[in-house]
Amino acid sequence: MDRMELEGTVSGFQERMSKVALFDPLFELRRKKQTDASGQPIDMMELGLLALLFFFEQKLLRNSRVGVKELAIYLLRLMEGKLQVDEAQGEELARDIIQVFRPASGKKREFAFYNWEACQPQQVHTSILRANAFDAKTGTQYYALDEDGLELVFATKEFYSEFQLSIHQLVLRKQLEKGEFQGALRQINEMRVDVESLQERMMKLEHEIKRSxxxxxxxxxxxxxxxxxxxxxxxxNDEFEELRQFVKETRARLYADNRPENRVRAYEYIVKIAGELEKVHAEHSGLLQQSMELKNQALYSAKESLYYTGLSSFNFEQDVAGLIFGLPLPLESMRGIVSPFMALQQSRNWSPLTLLAEQNISGIGEQEPREEGFLEAEDDGRELQYAARRSAFYMEIMGLLLQELERTPELELREFLNRLSEYGRQDWLDRRSFYDFWLILHQRSPVRAVGMDQRDDKTGLEEVFGLLGRKVLLVWEAVGLVETGTRYQIQNMKLTQEDESIGL
Structure with a gap:
């Protein structure tokens, strides 16, 4: 260790000794020898800590009239049945405790030590209790916890050990802000010790969970x-992330510093701090992961342990059979005992809601596959194939229709459907797209051939309408429905064609 590291070990020695001085009154009480009426020894240190907790509770309740008598009553109630102490001895014990915490001279307690940082003897003064009020009529002095007394109460609580790492993180940030890089490096080393301590506690907790x-x-x-x-x-972990970002910003600021005499040494420290902080952060992240695994695995194992413990302690003959055959239980109680060992009742029922379920409406022997959904825009290949098949089918229908219109100027759809059998096209009546063709004609009536500038290759209808040439096809509704003998029916229509030059 170099000289700077040696100086770092004794840095803040006076502050640490001042914390040790807080416990000096308790150890002074322990050196006092007291016994009860039966000769059983009384531990004054324990009573002193109880007295501190009593004054702390009264401070929370904002009770300012607490003196020797009130403390004696509190201690007597706690010692009742454990120690043989009468009221007079209880007041004497309370008075001795208060005099240790607050000397009769009224001065603060003095604690002497040798300061290895300053290399000289020093003293620190502590004030556990302070005079709070005085009742002149009864001559009673009341006391309350002073600042050092509060700190002593908090120091005896596990609160400090639970949040020790968080406290170190706050101190580290303050040291970095002040530029105390050597102290910050030592603070990181203390944080590593805290993380290692947490790891040991987690392992002990895991075994304790499985065992207890x-x-x-x-x-x-x-x-x-x-x-x-x-x-x-x-x-x-969130605080570690903020510290890492803060160290990164500090390193960038030092790198941009134009004063080389201050930059080199500080930059070396901040680089070392960044590396050590990353190591501690990595260990802490592993601890976070370990806590998650402990939460899942250990508790799962504990549930299994509870299950098998109950299973092994269960005796069917004693817990069930003996209860059923040994006691004259009514039928209702018997059903409650037996029901957990019986299977659930099962039955096959038909629900009327099945009528609302999805139905398969494809026809028997239907040749053309039914499209169950809309064609997707990105599926261009399949869409073009479908359009080509439909266009070829519609061209056959249009060709036959124009042939019939040449024979009969005005034609009803009913007549056209009746003539399909003559051409051997009776199977068209079973195809859904056949009826779609007539709906398209009715929707677009009057139907003309599509020009080149209006063509859409994806529909496949341009070539169909192109068969009209210079003719115009007129379609309008007629009376009645056409029954085709299949599961389809369609509104009757009238169809005729005219030359485009005649107009409509």
Whole structure:
């Protein structure tokens, strides 16, 4: 270790000793020897901590009139049935505890030590209790927790260990903002120790879960604990991300610094800080992943353990058979005992809702495949093939229609359908597209040949209408429906053709 690293180990030595000084009153109480009426020793250190918790509770309740008598009553209620202490001795114990926390002289407690950072002896002063009020009529002095007393109460709680890593993250950010890169590097090393400690605690927790879960209540408690751990690790991970970004910005700022005397040393530190922070962040990310696996796997194993524990402890002869045959139970109770061991009732029923289900309406012997949906725009190949087949079919129909119109100037659709058998085209009546053709003619009436500028190759109808030449086909509705003898029927129509020069 070089000199700078040696100095880093003793950095903040006075502050650390001031934290140690907070616990000095408790150890002083422990050195006091007290016994109850039966000669059983009394641990004054434990009573001192109870006294701190009592004053803390009164502070939360905003009760300012707390003195020796109130503390004695509190301690006597706690010691009842455990120690043989009367009221007079209880007040004496309470008075001794208060005098240790707040000396009778009224001065703060003094704690001497040698400061290895400043290389000289020093003292720190602590004030656990302070005088709060005085009742002149009864001569009673009341006390309250001072700032050091509050810090001592918080230091004895697991709150510090749970959020120790978060505290280190905040301190690291402040050190980086102030440019204390050497202290920041040491802070990262302390964070690594915290992460390693968390890893050990997670492993112990995993074994404890598998070993200790014997009921649903315990399982629920551990589930909530794992949820809290995961949420805290997630917050710490977010803080790591912000710290990494902050270090990156600091490194860029130092790189752009024009003062070489300040830049070189600081830039070396910030590069080292960035590398060490990445390592700690990677270990912490693994810890976050481990908590997720623990949440899933350990709790699943615990549920299995509960299942097999219940299965092994279940005795059918004793728990079921003995209950049924040994007790004269009514029929309703008997049904409740037997029903868990019976299968669910099953029956085949027909629901009227099946009438609303999707129906298959394809005809028997239907030659043309039915299109169940719209053609998709991107499927150009299939669309063109379908259009080509339809165009060829429509050209056959149009050719036969024009042939009949040459024989008869005005023709009804009913007559045309009756003549299909003469041409051997009776099978057309079974095809849905045959009826679509007449609907298209009726919709486009008067029908003319399509010009070159109006052609659309995708429809396939241009060549069909091109058979008209200079003729115009007129289509309008006629009376009655045409029954084709198939599952299709169509409105009767009248058809005629005229020269385009005549007009409409």
């Amino acid at each position: 879960i014997v009921s649903e209540e315990t399982l629920k408690r551990y589930s909530e604990l794992l949820e809290d751990i995961y949420a805290r690790l997630q917050r710490e």
